Amino acid sequence: xxxxxxxxxxxxxxxxxxxxxxxxxxxxxxxxxxxxxxxxxxxxxxxxxxxxxxxxxxxxxxxxxxxxxxxxxxxxxxxxxxxxxxxxxxxxxxxxxxxxxxxxxxxxxxxxxxxxxxxxxxxxxxxxxxxxxxxxxxxxxxxxxxxxxxxxxxxxxxxxxxxxxxxxxxxxxxxxxxxxx
Amino acid sequence: xxxxxxxxxxxxxxxxxxxxxxxxxxxxxxxxxxxxxxxxxxxxxxxxxxxxxxxxxxxxxxxxxxxxxxxxxxxxxxxxxxxxxxxxxxxxxxxxxxxxxxxxxxxxxxxxxxxxxxxxxxxxxxxxxxxxxxxxxxxxxxxxxxxxxxxxxxxxxxxxxxxxxxxxxxxxxxxxxxxxxxxxxxxxxxxxxxxxxxxxxxxxxxxxxxxxxxxxxxxxxxxxxxxxxxxxxxxxxxxxxxxxxxxxxxxxxxxxxxxxxxxxxxxxxxxxxxxxxxxxxxxxxxxxxxxxxxxxxxxxxxxxxxxxxxxxxxxxxxxxxxxxxxxxxxxxxxxxxxxxxxxxxxxxxxxxxxxxxxxxxxxxxxxxxxxxxxxxxxxxxxxxxxxxxxxxxxxxxxxxxxxxxxxxxxxxxxxxxxxxxxxxxxxxxxxxxxxxxxxxxxxxxxxxxxxxxxxxxxxxxxxxxxxxxxxxxxxxxxxxxxxxxxxxxxxxxxxxxxxxxxxxxxxxxxxxxxxxxxxxxxxxxxxxxxxxxxxxxxxxxxxxxxxxx
Numbered sequence: 001x002x003x004x005x006x007x008x009x010x011x012x013x014x015x016x017x018x019x020x021x022x023x024x025x026x027x028x029x030x031x032x033x034x035x036x037x038x039x040x041x042x043x044x045x046x047x048x049x050x051x052x053x054x055x056x057x058x059x060x061x062x063x064x065x066x067x068x069x070x071x072x073x074x075x076x077x078x079x080x081x082x083x084x085x086x087x088x089x090x091x092x093x094x095x096x097x098x099x100x101x102x103x104x105x106x107x108x109x110x111x112x113x114x115x116x117x118x119x120x121x122x123x124x125x126x127x128x129x130x131x132x133x134x135x136x137x138x139x140x141x142x143x144x145x146x147x148x149x150x151x152x153x154x155x156x157x158x159x160x161x162x163x164x165x166x167x168x169x170x171x172x173x174x175x176x177x178x179x180x181x
Numbered sequence: 182x183x184x185x186x187x188x189x190x191x192x193x194x195x196x197x198x199x200x201x202x203x204x205x206x207x208x209x210x211x212x213x214x215x216x217x218x219x220x221x222x223x224x225x226x227x228x229x230x231x232x233x234x235x236x237x238x239x240x241x242x243x244x245x246x247x248x249x250x251x252x253x254x255x256x257x258x259x260x261x262x263x264x265x266x267x268x269x270x271x272x273x274x275x276x277x278x279x280x281x282x283x284x285x286x287x288x289x290x291x292x293x294x295x296x297x298x299x300x301x302x303x304x305x306x307x308x309x310x311x312x313x314x315x316x317x318x319x320x321x322x323x324x325x326x327x328x329x330x331x332x333x334x335x336x337x338x339x340x341x342x343x344x345x346x347x348x349x350x351x352x353x354x355x356x357x358x359x360x361x362x363x364x365x366x367x368x369x370x371x372x373x374x375x376x377x378x379x380x381x382x383x384x385x386x387x388x389x390x391x392x393x394x395x396x397x398x399x400x401x402x403x404x405x406x407x408x409x410x411x412x413x414x415x416x417x418x419x420x421x422x423x424x425x426x427x428x429x430x431x432x433x434x435x436x437x438x439x440x441x442x443x444x445x446x447x448x449x450x451x452x453x454x455x456x457x458x459x460x461x462x463x464x465x466x467x468x469x470x471x472x473x474x475x476x477x478x479x480x481x482x483x484x485x486x487x488x489x490x491x492x493x494x495x496x497x498x499x500x501x502x503x504x505x506x507x508x509x510x511x512x513x514x515x516x517x518x519x520x521x522x523x524x525x526x527x528x529x530x531x532x533x534x535x536x537x538x539x540x541x542x543x544x545x546x547x548x549x550x551x552x553x554x555x556x557x558x559x560x561x562x563x564x565x566x567x568x569x570x571x572x573x574x575x576x577x578x579x580x581x582x583x584x585x586x587x588x589x590x591x592x593x594x595x596x597x598x599x600x601x602x603x604x605x606x607x608x609x610x611x612x613x614x615x616x617x618x619x620x621x622x623x624x625x626x627x628x629x630x631x632x633x634x635x636x637x638x639x640x641x642x643x644x645x646x647x648x649x650x651x652x653x654x655x656x657x658x659x660x661x662x663x664x665x666x667x668x669x670x671x672x673x674x675x676x677x678x679x680x681x682x683x684x685x686x687x688x689x690x691x692x693x694x695x696x697x698x699x700x701x702x703x704x705x706x707x708x709x710x711x712x713x714x715x716x717x718x719x720x721x722x723x724x725x726x727x728x729x730x
Contacts, residue, residue, distance in 0.1 A: 008372045009297045012367065020402050023400070024402035027402065027404075027405070027406025030403075115424045121499065177426075
């Protein structure tokens with residue numbers, strides 16, 4: 001193998017190794033890119049994690065939206081968790097408060113985080129919460145039970161196609177992680 | 182023939198001082214070798230062994246599914262089997278099989294003395310072995326091998342026992358190994374071609390491999406990144422995919438399939454290359470539409486980067502996303518159809534003979550097309566909601582992998598074995614192997630379409646009795662197919678040890694010199710059979726072939 005070929009090979013390998021490193025980085029860059037895309041398009045129903053202001057909207061009395069509420073527990077989260085209202089009909093622009101109930105079944109402190117999920121996903125950006133137990137972690141003393149309100153509005157600019165919104169909350173057990181911190 | 186040999190020997194004497202001649206003695210030859218033929222052989226033997234290992238796992242699956250109810254294995258182990266079967270077949274059998282062919286054939290096809298980076302070549306093979314051993318070791322760990330499917334979706338995969346970090350590191354090793362192999366192939370093809378071997382005269386096998394190598398370089402690092410995120414999620418408190426910490430498991434699916442869809446083309450493009458090489462020889466006609474084949478391959482590779490979310494139509498994408506990925510996916514049918522039509526047109530009015538490599542190639546064209554059609558069915562988002570995660574998808578991708586990739590690996594074996602060993606294989610046993618394989622593969626996979634349409638989910642050890650009959654037929658096909666492959670093992674060993682006793686000529690197949698290359702003669706067929714340890718130490722002069730119109 002002569003010298004010029006060795007040089008050509010070395011240069012090509014350098015370029016390709018850079019491509020490999022770049023693509024490894026691209027895999028990680030997809031994480032923030034995904035969040036940006038989700039924010040822009042409402043893809044995947046990522047809900048806001050901070051409270052919205054209670055701005056008054058003009059109530060659309062003609063349309064009626066069916067709201068369905070679901071609760072579930074991730075893996076073996078030691079809680080009882082249910083909603084006091086399973087279903088309600090609302091008008092876009094109207095504020096409503098629904099109550100969720102959770103109880104610690106154990107004799108230990110449980111720290112849990114509720115994660116919302118919308119179906120269909122795109123409605124998330126039309127669904128404003130002014131108060132929610134999901135905005136921060138909830139700490140339950142041994143045997144403690146809580147009634148947790150969630151106050152929301154469906155914005156009147158919700159596209160006409162959507163007649164039913166399903167909102168599900170899942171409690172994830174974060175006790176171990178919060179003890180370590 | 183003698184002219185080539187004589188010339189070669191003369192050259193050999195000439196360069197006595199600065200080149201080693203033959204292989205090292207004993208077992209060390211295989212460990213330290215940097216010779217492309219030796220490394221090609223290592224890859225091919227390794228792929229064949231892994232084909233039987235992965236096949237045995239498949240037979241565990243088919244045995245359990247022979248009847249409803251749990252007979253042989255625990256559900257957890259069953260799921261480990263589906264996962265390990267896939268990982269072993271993808272990363273241990275099909276990919277190394279084609280890398281082995283690339284190592285053996287690309288230097289000989291383009292008139293190069295060896296691969297561009299011989300030491301890295303050796304290293305990438307032994308990293309592959311290390312990666313697969315690491316993966317296999319997870320079978321014996323507390324909590325068992327990964328059981329979440331080859332896609333390793335979180336959160337399920339994070340429930341793997343002690344095996345998770347080992348599986349992740351094994352993916353890293355396999356990834357680094359195939360990236361090194363790909364870089365080597367690109368460098369060889371770009372820098373080592375003989376004078377006159379222009380890009381548009383390269384054999385299609387070389388073309389498909391250079392495109393495949395670029396896919397590997399682009400997507401294997403992304404997969405390595407994804408499994409690294411799994412690792413940090415599990416052990417270092419990150420929340421890439423953990424909803425409780427603000428992450429999103431669907432993000433993993435996006436990253437995985439950004440790798441995963443090009444990955445399935447990494448397994449099929451070299452398959453196309455082998456078919457485009459074999460069919461013209463046995464039809465005794467030049468490949469129909471050579472340049473359209475090149476552009477179609479490039480188009481398929483490009484499209485593979487922008488269609489990934491068709492694997493996730495059911496995650497709840499907005500309608501615009503579903504429509505985009507649906508139409509983009511359907512576009513792939515166009516360049517693929519160009520290829521199928523070209524193969525058919527190559528055979529049209531050809532003077533065909535039906536030796537084993539050609540039989541496998543014809544079966545490939547027919548059965549791959551069938552697998553492509555079911556893919557088209559699933560590209561339709563509203564229908565996919567019905568097919569998703571059922572046996573229909575299992576039938577689809579097995580049709581595109583077994584009677585396509587695996588069949589063409591077999592065909593390549595039959596086609597080049599006489600060249601590699603200098604001996605003819607036993608044609609009668611070869612044909613028997615073909616017919617048993619071609620019939621049983623359909624008994625094995627065709628009923629799975631029906632099971633899927635009827636709603637049987639994939640990756641389950643037990644099922645409703647309504648699915649019993651077709652599962653039993655599928656299992657019977659599976660066992661016939663599995664056992665038939667022992668014939669191939671027999672033929673390979675028999676041919677290495679002398680075969681029928683008939684020595685292969687240089688050209689082996691009538692017409693291989695004329696039609697076995699791309700725009701030039703098939704260079705490997707101008708060499709002796711078996712070729713000497715070092716070939717084309719002086720670049721051959723390559724002249725284009727002019728065809729009569």
